[in-house]
Amino acid sequence: MEKVKFTINGVHVEAAKGDNVLDTARRYGFEIPSLCHHEAVTPYGACRLCLVEIKKGNRTKLTTCCNYEALEGIEVVTENDKIRKHRAMVLELILAEAPTSPQVRKLAQEYGVDTSRFRREEGDVSQERDNCILCGLCARVCEEIVGVSALSFNGRGDNRGVGGPFMEEPQSCIACGACAWVCPTDCIGFEERDGKRILKKWNRELPMATDENGRPVAPQYQLFHFKKIAGLADDFFKKAPGAR
Ligand code: SF4
Ligand code: SF4
Ligand code: FES
Known part of the structure:
Protein backbone atom coordinates (compact mmCIF):
# COMPACT_ATOMS: atom_id res chain seq x y z
CA MET A 1 0.00 0.00 0.00
CA ASN A 80 -4.68 28.01 16.96
CA ASP A 81 -6.56 31.26 17.65
CA LYS A 82 -7.64 31.71 14.05
CA ILE A 83 -8.98 28.15 13.81
CA ARG A 84 -10.84 28.48 17.12
CA LYS A 85 -12.41 31.75 15.99
CA HIS A 86 -13.68 30.18 12.78
CA ARG A 87 -14.97 27.09 14.55
CA ALA A 88 -16.78 29.33 17.06
CA MET A 89 -18.53 31.11 14.17
CA VAL A 90 -19.47 27.77 12.59
CA LEU A 91 -20.82 26.57 15.92
CA GLU A 92 -22.93 29.69 16.26
CA LEU A 93 -24.53 28.85 12.92
CA ILE A 94 -25.03 25.21 13.88
CA LEU A 95 -26.48 26.22 17.24
CA ALA A 96 -29.11 28.22 15.39
CA GLU A 97 -30.14 25.05 13.56
CA ALA A 98 -29.97 22.72 16.55
CA PRO A 99 -30.57 24.91 19.62
CA THR A 100 -31.77 22.10 21.87
CA SER A 101 -29.21 19.46 20.95
CA PRO A 102 -27.10 18.68 24.05
CA GLN A 103 -24.24 17.52 21.82
CA VAL A 104 -24.18 20.78 19.88
CA ARG A 105 -24.58 22.91 23.01
CA LYS A 106 -21.70 21.15 24.71
CA LEU A 107 -19.43 21.56 21.71
CA ALA A 108 -20.45 25.21 21.35
CA GLN A 109 -19.65 25.87 25.01
CA GLU A 110 -16.19 24.42 24.52
CA TYR A 111 -15.67 27.24 22.02
CA GLY A 112 -17.21 29.89 24.28
CA VAL A 113 -20.51 30.00 22.36
CA ASP A 114 -23.66 30.07 24.53
CA THR A 115 -26.17 31.68 22.19
CA SER A 116 -26.51 32.28 18.48
CA ARG A 117 -27.02 35.59 16.70
CA PHE A 118 -28.53 33.74 13.78
CA ARG A 119 -32.15 32.96 13.09
CA ARG A 120 -33.47 29.89 14.96
CA GLU A 121 -33.32 30.19 18.72
CA GLU A 122 -34.45 27.97 21.56
CA GLY A 123 -38.22 27.65 21.47
CA ASP A 124 -38.26 28.40 17.75
CA VAL A 125 -37.45 24.94 16.46
CA SER A 126 -39.19 24.17 13.19
CA GLN A 127 -41.45 21.13 13.33
CA GLU A 128 -40.04 19.83 10.08
CA ARG A 129 -36.41 20.48 10.86
CA ASP A 130 -36.20 20.05 14.65
CA ASN A 131 -32.50 19.78 15.48
CA CYS A 132 -31.47 18.51 12.06
CA ILE A 133 -28.28 20.22 10.88
CA LEU A 134 -28.49 18.72 7.37
CA CYS A 135 -25.24 16.85 7.80
CA GLY A 136 -26.46 14.01 5.56
CA LEU A 137 -24.85 11.35 7.75
CA CYS A 138 -28.14 9.44 8.04
CA ALA A 139 -28.54 9.25 4.26
CA ARG A 140 -24.91 8.20 3.71
CA VAL A 141 -25.10 5.46 6.34
CA CYS A 142 -28.42 4.24 4.95
CA GLU A 143 -26.96 4.04 1.45
CA GLU A 144 -23.36 2.97 2.06
CA ILE A 145 -23.62 0.76 5.14
CA VAL A 146 -27.20 -0.52 5.24
CA GLY A 147 -27.47 -0.65 1.46
CA VAL A 148 -31.01 0.67 1.34
CA SER A 149 -30.84 4.33 0.14
CA ALA A 150 -34.14 5.23 1.77
CA LEU A 151 -33.16 8.86 2.49
CA SER A 152 -32.10 11.86 0.46
CA PHE A 153 -32.03 15.65 0.56
CA ASN A 154 -35.21 17.34 -0.58
CA GLY A 155 -36.14 20.98 -1.20
CA ARG A 156 -34.07 24.14 -1.13
CA GLY A 157 -33.12 26.91 1.27
CA ASP A 158 -35.26 26.98 4.40
CA ASN A 159 -37.32 24.09 3.03
CA ARG A 160 -34.35 21.82 2.62
CA GLY A 161 -34.60 18.63 4.64
CA VAL A 162 -33.66 14.97 4.74
CA GLY A 163 -36.21 12.21 4.39
CA GLY A 164 -37.94 9.93 1.94
CA PRO A 165 -38.69 11.04 -1.63
CA PHE A 166 -40.64 14.35 -1.53
CA MET A 167 -40.31 14.16 2.26
CA GLU A 168 -42.83 11.35 2.40
CA GLU A 169 -42.49 8.02 4.20
CA PRO A 170 -39.39 6.27 2.81
CA GLN A 171 -40.95 3.06 1.51
CA SER A 172 -37.66 1.19 1.30
CA CYS A 173 -36.73 1.91 4.96
CA ILE A 174 -36.32 -1.35 6.91
CA ALA A 175 -36.39 0.41 10.31
CA CYS A 176 -32.91 -0.82 11.20
CA GLY A 177 -32.24 2.33 13.24
CA ALA A 178 -28.70 2.90 11.89
CA CYS A 179 -29.56 6.46 10.88
CA ALA A 180 -30.84 7.23 14.39
CA TRP A 181 -27.73 5.75 15.94
CA VAL A 182 -25.36 7.86 13.84
CA CYS A 183 -27.28 11.17 13.89
CA PRO A 184 -25.01 13.70 15.65
CA THR A 185 -27.90 15.70 17.11
CA ASP A 186 -30.10 12.74 18.09
CA CYS A 187 -32.97 14.17 16.13
CA ILE A 188 -34.15 10.89 14.58
CA GLY A 189 -34.59 8.46 17.43
CA PHE A 190 -36.93 5.46 17.45
CA GLU A 191 -39.14 3.58 19.85
CA GLU A 192 -40.68 0.13 20.02
CA ARG A 193 -44.33 0.01 20.91
CA ASP A 194 -47.25 -2.34 20.26
CA GLY A 195 -45.06 -4.78 18.35
CA LYS A 196 -43.70 -2.10 16.03
CA ARG A 197 -40.52 -0.11 15.61
CA ILE A 198 -41.47 3.50 15.08
CA LEU A 199 -39.24 6.11 13.45
CA LYS A 200 -41.31 9.22 13.90
CA LYS A 201 -39.07 11.50 11.89
CA TRP A 202 -39.52 9.30 8.82
CA ASN A 203 -43.21 8.52 9.51
CA ARG A 204 -42.22 4.86 9.43
CA GLU A 205 -43.75 2.09 11.56
CA LEU A 206 -42.76 -1.50 10.87
CA PRO A 207 -43.73 -4.73 12.64
CA MET A 208 -41.19 -6.49 14.83
CA ALA A 209 -40.36 -10.15 14.43
CA THR A 210 -40.60 -12.01 17.74
CA ASP A 211 -38.89 -15.03 19.29
CA GLU A 212 -40.70 -18.14 20.52
CA ASN A 213 -41.58 -16.30 23.73
CA GLY A 214 -43.14 -13.41 21.88
CA ARG A 215 -40.27 -11.03 22.63
CA PRO A 216 -39.40 -8.56 19.87
CA VAL A 217 -36.16 -9.43 18.06
CA ALA A 218 -35.80 -6.99 15.18
CA PRO A 219 -38.00 -5.39 12.51
CA GLN A 220 -39.24 -8.07 10.12
CA TYR A 221 -38.03 -6.09 7.11
CA GLN A 222 -34.57 -5.75 8.61
CA LEU A 223 -34.24 -9.52 9.02
CA PHE A 224 -35.54 -10.02 5.50
CA HIS A 225 -32.99 -7.54 4.15
CA PHE A 226 -30.06 -9.16 5.99
CA LYS A 227 -31.19 -12.61 4.91
CA LYS A 228 -31.23 -11.44 1.32
CA ILE A 229 -27.84 -9.71 1.29
CA ALA A 230 -26.18 -12.57 3.18
CA GLY A 231 -27.76 -15.18 0.89
CA LEU A 232 -29.22 -17.09 3.87
CA ALA A 233 -31.81 -19.84 3.63
CA ASP A 234 -35.46 -18.82 3.94
CA ASP A 235 -35.84 -20.56 7.30
CA PHE A 236 -32.62 -19.10 8.77
CA PHE A 237 -34.40 -16.94 11.34
CA LYS A 238 -36.34 -19.77 12.93
CA LYS A 239 -36.44 -17.87 16.21
CA ALA A 240 -38.14 -14.98 14.50
CA PRO A 241 -41.24 -16.66 13.10
CA GLY A 242 -42.73 -13.36 12.12
CA ALA A 243 -39.79 -12.58 9.85
CA ARG A 244 -40.44 -12.70 6.17
S1 SF4 B 1 -33.88 3.02 9.71
FE1 SF4 B 1 -34.53 3.20 7.56
S2 SF4 B 1 -33.77 5.18 6.91
FE2 SF4 B 1 -32.67 4.65 8.79
S3 SF4 B 1 -30.78 3.63 8.10
FE3 SF4 B 1 -32.28 2.02 8.47
S4 SF4 B 1 -33.25 1.70 6.47
FE4 SF4 B 1 -32.19 3.67 6.36
S1 SF4 C 1 -27.99 12.62 10.58
FE1 SF4 C 1 -29.44 13.78 11.82
S2 SF4 C 1 -28.70 15.89 11.71
FE2 SF4 C 1 -27.71 14.78 10.05
S3 SF4 C 1 -29.05 15.11 8.26
FE3 SF4 C 1 -29.69 13.19 9.22
S4 SF4 C 1 -31.34 13.78 10.62
FE4 SF4 C 1 -30.23 15.66 10.09
S1 FES D 1 -17.06 19.20 7.48
FE1 FES D 1 -15.54 17.86 8.14
S2 FES D 1 -16.46 16.81 9.77
FE2 FES D 1 -18.06 18.05 9.03
Missing part, protein backbone atom coordinates in the same frame (compact mmCIF):
# COMPACT_ATOMS: atom_id res chain seq x y z
CA GLU A 2 1.40 3.36 -1.02
CA LYS A 3 2.13 5.64 1.93
CA VAL A 4 2.36 9.41 2.31
CA LYS A 5 4.26 11.25 5.03
CA PHE A 6 3.40 14.66 6.40
CA THR A 7 3.23 16.54 9.71
CA ILE A 8 0.41 17.38 12.11
CA ASN A 9 1.27 20.04 14.68
CA GLY A 10 4.93 19.32 13.93
CA VAL A 11 4.60 15.58 14.55
CA HIS A 12 5.63 13.27 11.69
CA VAL A 13 2.75 11.03 10.63
CA GLU A 14 2.04 8.50 7.92
CA ALA A 15 -1.14 7.67 6.05
CA ALA A 16 -2.18 5.35 3.27
CA LYS A 17 -2.58 7.16 -0.05
CA GLY A 18 -6.21 8.20 -0.32
CA ASP A 19 -6.79 8.58 3.43
CA ASN A 20 -8.20 11.88 4.59
CA VAL A 21 -6.45 14.20 7.06
CA LEU A 22 -9.16 13.97 9.74
CA ASP A 23 -9.06 10.18 10.10
CA THR A 24 -5.26 10.24 10.07
CA ALA A 25 -5.10 12.96 12.73
CA ARG A 26 -7.51 11.05 14.97
CA ARG A 27 -5.53 7.86 14.53
CA TYR A 28 -2.54 9.74 15.97
CA GLY A 29 -4.60 11.10 18.87
CA PHE A 30 -5.17 14.68 17.67
CA GLU A 31 -8.59 16.03 18.60
CA ILE A 32 -10.53 17.77 15.86
CA PRO A 33 -14.26 18.44 16.31
CA SER A 34 -16.75 17.17 13.76
CA LEU A 35 -20.45 16.53 13.44
CA CYS A 36 -20.94 15.28 9.90
CA HIS A 37 -18.16 12.70 9.72
CA HIS A 38 -18.01 8.98 10.31
CA GLU A 39 -14.95 7.07 9.15
CA ALA A 40 -17.15 4.31 7.74
CA VAL A 41 -18.79 6.51 5.10
CA THR A 42 -17.75 8.94 2.38
CA PRO A 43 -16.85 12.40 3.73
CA TYR A 44 -19.31 15.11 2.82
CA GLY A 45 -17.84 18.30 4.30
CA ALA A 46 -21.17 19.64 5.55
CA CYS A 47 -20.65 20.90 9.11
CA ARG A 48 -17.34 22.72 8.50
CA LEU A 49 -16.26 22.11 12.07
CA CYS A 50 -13.16 20.14 11.17
CA LEU A 51 -11.43 23.30 9.93
CA VAL A 52 -7.65 23.14 10.19
CA GLU A 53 -4.75 25.01 8.61
CA ILE A 54 -2.88 23.20 5.88
CA LYS A 55 0.38 24.38 4.37
CA LYS A 56 1.15 22.98 0.94
CA GLY A 57 4.25 24.37 -0.70
CA ASN A 58 4.21 28.13 -0.05
CA ARG A 59 0.46 28.34 0.46
CA THR A 60 -1.39 28.05 3.75
CA LYS A 61 -5.15 27.77 3.83
CA LEU A 62 -7.94 27.13 6.26
CA THR A 63 -9.88 24.10 5.10
CA THR A 64 -12.09 21.25 6.25
CA CYS A 65 -9.96 18.16 6.71
CA CYS A 66 -12.52 15.32 6.60
CA ASN A 67 -12.55 15.73 2.84
CA TYR A 68 -8.90 16.76 2.38
CA GLU A 69 -6.67 13.97 1.15
CA ALA A 70 -3.49 13.33 3.11
CA LEU A 71 -0.64 14.40 0.81
CA GLU A 72 3.11 14.00 0.96
CA GLY A 73 4.84 16.92 2.68
CA ILE A 74 1.82 18.96 3.80
CA GLU A 75 1.93 20.64 7.21
CA VAL A 76 -1.28 20.52 9.20
CA VAL A 77 -2.09 22.67 12.22
CA THR A 78 -5.19 21.53 14.13
CA GLU A 79 -5.59 24.32 16.67
Whole structure:
Protein backbone atom coordinates (compact mmCIF):
# COMPACT_ATOMS: atom_id res chain seq x y z
CA MET A 1 0.00 0.00 0.00
CA GLU A 2 1.40 3.36 -1.02
CA LYS A 3 2.13 5.64 1.93
CA VAL A 4 2.36 9.41 2.31
CA LYS A 5 4.26 11.25 5.03
CA PHE A 6 3.40 14.66 6.40
CA THR A 7 3.23 16.54 9.71
CA ILE A 8 0.41 17.38 12.11
CA ASN A 9 1.27 20.04 14.68
CA GLY A 10 4.93 19.32 13.93
CA VAL A 11 4.60 15.58 14.55
CA HIS A 12 5.63 13.27 11.69
CA VAL A 13 2.75 11.03 10.63
CA GLU A 14 2.04 8.50 7.92
CA ALA A 15 -1.14 7.67 6.05
CA ALA A 16 -2.18 5.35 3.27
CA LYS A 17 -2.58 7.16 -0.05
CA GLY A 18 -6.21 8.20 -0.32
CA ASP A 19 -6.79 8.58 3.43
CA ASN A 20 -8.20 11.88 4.59
CA VAL A 21 -6.45 14.20 7.06
CA LEU A 22 -9.16 13.97 9.74
CA ASP A 23 -9.06 10.18 10.10
CA THR A 24 -5.26 10.24 10.07
CA ALA A 25 -5.10 12.96 12.73
CA ARG A 26 -7.51 11.05 14.97
CA ARG A 27 -5.53 7.86 14.53
CA TYR A 28 -2.54 9.74 15.97
CA GLY A 29 -4.60 11.10 18.87
CA PHE A 30 -5.17 14.68 17.67
CA GLU A 31 -8.59 16.03 18.60
CA ILE A 32 -10.53 17.77 15.86
CA PRO A 33 -14.26 18.44 16.31
CA SER A 34 -16.75 17.17 13.76
CA LEU A 35 -20.45 16.53 13.44
CA CYS A 36 -20.94 15.28 9.90
CA HIS A 37 -18.16 12.70 9.72
CA HIS A 38 -18.01 8.98 10.31
CA GLU A 39 -14.95 7.07 9.15
CA ALA A 40 -17.15 4.31 7.74
CA VAL A 41 -18.79 6.51 5.10
CA THR A 42 -17.75 8.94 2.38
CA PRO A 43 -16.85 12.40 3.73
CA TYR A 44 -19.31 15.11 2.82
CA GLY A 45 -17.84 18.30 4.30
CA ALA A 46 -21.17 19.64 5.55
CA CYS A 47 -20.65 20.90 9.11
CA ARG A 48 -17.34 22.72 8.50
CA LEU A 49 -16.26 22.11 12.07
CA CYS A 50 -13.16 20.14 11.17
CA LEU A 51 -11.43 23.30 9.93
CA VAL A 52 -7.65 23.14 10.19
CA GLU A 53 -4.75 25.01 8.61
CA ILE A 54 -2.88 23.20 5.88
CA LYS A 55 0.38 24.38 4.37
CA LYS A 56 1.15 22.98 0.94
CA GLY A 57 4.25 24.37 -0.70
CA ASN A 58 4.21 28.13 -0.05
CA ARG A 59 0.46 28.34 0.46
CA THR A 60 -1.39 28.05 3.75
CA LYS A 61 -5.15 27.77 3.83
CA LEU A 62 -7.94 27.13 6.26
CA THR A 63 -9.88 24.10 5.10
CA THR A 64 -12.09 21.25 6.25
CA CYS A 65 -9.96 18.16 6.71
CA CYS A 66 -12.52 15.32 6.60
CA ASN A 67 -12.55 15.73 2.84
CA TYR A 68 -8.90 16.76 2.38
CA GLU A 69 -6.67 13.97 1.15
CA ALA A 70 -3.49 13.33 3.11
CA LEU A 71 -0.64 14.40 0.81
CA GLU A 72 3.11 14.00 0.96
CA GLY A 73 4.84 16.92 2.68
CA ILE A 74 1.82 18.96 3.80
CA GLU A 75 1.93 20.64 7.21
CA VAL A 76 -1.28 20.52 9.20
CA VAL A 77 -2.09 22.67 12.22
CA THR A 78 -5.19 21.53 14.13
CA GLU A 79 -5.59 24.32 16.67
CA ASN A 80 -4.68 28.01 16.96
CA ASP A 81 -6.56 31.26 17.65
CA LYS A 82 -7.64 31.71 14.05
CA ILE A 83 -8.98 28.15 13.81
CA ARG A 84 -10.84 28.48 17.12
CA LYS A 85 -12.41 31.75 15.99
CA HIS A 86 -13.68 30.18 12.78
CA ARG A 87 -14.97 27.09 14.55
CA ALA A 88 -16.78 29.33 17.06
CA MET A 89 -18.53 31.11 14.17
CA VAL A 90 -19.47 27.77 12.59
CA LEU A 91 -20.82 26.57 15.92
CA GLU A 92 -22.93 29.69 16.26
CA LEU A 93 -24.53 28.85 12.92
CA ILE A 94 -25.03 25.21 13.88
CA LEU A 95 -26.48 26.22 17.24
CA ALA A 96 -29.11 28.22 15.39
CA GLU A 97 -30.14 25.05 13.56
CA ALA A 98 -29.97 22.72 16.55
CA PRO A 99 -30.57 24.91 19.62
CA THR A 100 -31.77 22.10 21.87
CA SER A 101 -29.21 19.46 20.95
CA PRO A 102 -27.10 18.68 24.05
CA GLN A 103 -24.24 17.52 21.82
CA VAL A 104 -24.18 20.78 19.88
CA ARG A 105 -24.58 22.91 23.01
CA LYS A 106 -21.70 21.15 24.71
CA LEU A 107 -19.43 21.56 21.71
CA ALA A 108 -20.45 25.21 21.35
CA GLN A 109 -19.65 25.87 25.01
CA GLU A 110 -16.19 24.42 24.52
CA TYR A 111 -15.67 27.24 22.02
CA GLY A 112 -17.21 29.89 24.28
CA VAL A 113 -20.51 30.00 22.36
CA ASP A 114 -23.66 30.07 24.53
CA THR A 115 -26.17 31.68 22.19
CA SER A 116 -26.51 32.28 18.48
CA ARG A 117 -27.02 35.59 16.70
CA PHE A 118 -28.53 33.74 13.78
CA ARG A 119 -32.15 32.96 13.09
CA ARG A 120 -33.47 29.89 14.96
CA GLU A 121 -33.32 30.19 18.72
CA GLU A 122 -34.45 27.97 21.56
CA GLY A 123 -38.22 27.65 21.47
CA ASP A 124 -38.26 28.40 17.75
CA VAL A 125 -37.45 24.94 16.46
CA SER A 126 -39.19 24.17 13.19
CA GLN A 127 -41.45 21.13 13.33
CA GLU A 128 -40.04 19.83 10.08
CA ARG A 129 -36.41 20.48 10.86
CA ASP A 130 -36.20 20.05 14.65
CA ASN A 131 -32.50 19.78 15.48
CA CYS A 132 -31.47 18.51 12.06
CA ILE A 133 -28.28 20.22 10.88
CA LEU A 134 -28.49 18.72 7.37
CA CYS A 135 -25.24 16.85 7.80
CA GLY A 136 -26.46 14.01 5.56
CA LEU A 137 -24.85 11.35 7.75
CA CYS A 138 -28.14 9.44 8.04
CA ALA A 139 -28.54 9.25 4.26
CA ARG A 140 -24.91 8.20 3.71
CA VAL A 141 -25.10 5.46 6.34
CA CYS A 142 -28.42 4.24 4.95
CA GLU A 143 -26.96 4.04 1.45
CA GLU A 144 -23.36 2.97 2.06
CA ILE A 145 -23.62 0.76 5.14
CA VAL A 146 -27.20 -0.52 5.24
CA GLY A 147 -27.47 -0.65 1.46
CA VAL A 148 -31.01 0.67 1.34
CA SER A 149 -30.84 4.33 0.14
CA ALA A 150 -34.14 5.23 1.77
CA LEU A 151 -33.16 8.86 2.49
CA SER A 152 -32.10 11.86 0.46
CA PHE A 153 -32.03 15.65 0.56
CA ASN A 154 -35.21 17.34 -0.58
CA GLY A 155 -36.14 20.98 -1.20
CA ARG A 156 -34.07 24.14 -1.13
CA GLY A 157 -33.12 26.91 1.27
CA ASP A 158 -35.26 26.98 4.40
CA ASN A 159 -37.32 24.09 3.03
CA ARG A 160 -34.35 21.82 2.62
CA GLY A 161 -34.60 18.63 4.64
CA VAL A 162 -33.66 14.97 4.74
CA GLY A 163 -36.21 12.21 4.39
CA GLY A 164 -37.94 9.93 1.94
CA PRO A 165 -38.69 11.04 -1.63
CA PHE A 166 -40.64 14.35 -1.53
CA MET A 167 -40.31 14.16 2.26
CA GLU A 168 -42.83 11.35 2.40
CA GLU A 169 -42.49 8.02 4.20
CA PRO A 170 -39.39 6.27 2.81
CA GLN A 171 -40.95 3.06 1.51
CA SER A 172 -37.66 1.19 1.30
CA CYS A 173 -36.73 1.91 4.96
CA ILE A 174 -36.32 -1.35 6.91
CA ALA A 175 -36.39 0.41 10.31
CA CYS A 176 -32.91 -0.82 11.20
CA GLY A 177 -32.24 2.33 13.24
CA ALA A 178 -28.70 2.90 11.89
CA CYS A 179 -29.56 6.46 10.88
CA ALA A 180 -30.84 7.23 14.39
CA TRP A 181 -27.73 5.75 15.94
CA VAL A 182 -25.36 7.86 13.84
CA CYS A 183 -27.28 11.17 13.89
CA PRO A 184 -25.01 13.70 15.65
CA THR A 185 -27.90 15.70 17.11
CA ASP A 186 -30.10 12.74 18.09
CA CYS A 187 -32.97 14.17 16.13
CA ILE A 188 -34.15 10.89 14.58
CA GLY A 189 -34.59 8.46 17.43
CA PHE A 190 -36.93 5.46 17.45
CA GLU A 191 -39.14 3.58 19.85
CA GLU A 192 -40.68 0.13 20.02
CA ARG A 193 -44.33 0.01 20.91
CA ASP A 194 -47.25 -2.34 20.26
CA GLY A 195 -45.06 -4.78 18.35
CA LYS A 196 -43.70 -2.10 16.03
CA ARG A 197 -40.52 -0.11 15.61
CA ILE A 198 -41.47 3.50 15.08
CA LEU A 199 -39.24 6.11 13.45
CA LYS A 200 -41.31 9.22 13.90
CA LYS A 201 -39.07 11.50 11.89
CA TRP A 202 -39.52 9.30 8.82
CA ASN A 203 -43.21 8.52 9.51
CA ARG A 204 -42.22 4.86 9.43
CA GLU A 205 -43.75 2.09 11.56
CA LEU A 206 -42.76 -1.50 10.87
CA PRO A 207 -43.73 -4.73 12.64
CA MET A 208 -41.19 -6.49 14.83
CA ALA A 209 -40.36 -10.15 14.43
CA THR A 210 -40.60 -12.01 17.74
CA ASP A 211 -38.89 -15.03 19.29
CA GLU A 212 -40.70 -18.14 20.52
CA ASN A 213 -41.58 -16.30 23.73
CA GLY A 214 -43.14 -13.41 21.88
CA ARG A 215 -40.27 -11.03 22.63
CA PRO A 216 -39.40 -8.56 19.87
CA VAL A 217 -36.16 -9.43 18.06
CA ALA A 218 -35.80 -6.99 15.18
CA PRO A 219 -38.00 -5.39 12.51
CA GLN A 220 -39.24 -8.07 10.12
CA TYR A 221 -38.03 -6.09 7.11
CA GLN A 222 -34.57 -5.75 8.61
CA LEU A 223 -34.24 -9.52 9.02
CA PHE A 224 -35.54 -10.02 5.50
CA HIS A 225 -32.99 -7.54 4.15
CA PHE A 226 -30.06 -9.16 5.99
CA LYS A 227 -31.19 -12.61 4.91
CA LYS A 228 -31.23 -11.44 1.32
CA ILE A 229 -27.84 -9.71 1.29
CA ALA A 230 -26.18 -12.57 3.18
CA GLY A 231 -27.76 -15.18 0.89
CA LEU A 232 -29.22 -17.09 3.87
CA ALA A 233 -31.81 -19.84 3.63
CA ASP A 234 -35.46 -18.82 3.94
CA ASP A 235 -35.84 -20.56 7.30
CA PHE A 236 -32.62 -19.10 8.77
CA PHE A 237 -34.40 -16.94 11.34
CA LYS A 238 -36.34 -19.77 12.93
CA LYS A 239 -36.44 -17.87 16.21
CA ALA A 240 -38.14 -14.98 14.50
CA PRO A 241 -41.24 -16.66 13.10
CA GLY A 242 -42.73 -13.36 12.12
CA ALA A 243 -39.79 -12.58 9.85
CA ARG A 244 -40.44 -12.70 6.17
S1 SF4 B 1 -33.88 3.02 9.71
FE1 SF4 B 1 -34.53 3.20 7.56
S2 SF4 B 1 -33.77 5.18 6.91
FE2 SF4 B 1 -32.67 4.65 8.79
S3 SF4 B 1 -30.78 3.63 8.10
FE3 SF4 B 1 -32.28 2.02 8.47
S4 SF4 B 1 -33.25 1.70 6.47
FE4 SF4 B 1 -32.19 3.67 6.36
S1 SF4 C 1 -31.34 13.78 10.62
FE1 SF4 C 1 -29.44 13.78 11.82
S2 SF4 C 1 -27.99 12.62 10.58
FE2 SF4 C 1 -29.69 13.19 9.22
S3 SF4 C 1 -29.05 15.11 8.26
FE3 SF4 C 1 -30.23 15.66 10.09
S4 SF4 C 1 -28.70 15.89 11.71
FE4 SF4 C 1 -27.71 14.78 10.05
S1 FES D 1 -16.46 16.81 9.77
FE1 FES D 1 -15.54 17.86 8.14
S2 FES D 1 -17.06 19.20 7.48
FE2 FES D 1 -18.06 18.05 9.03
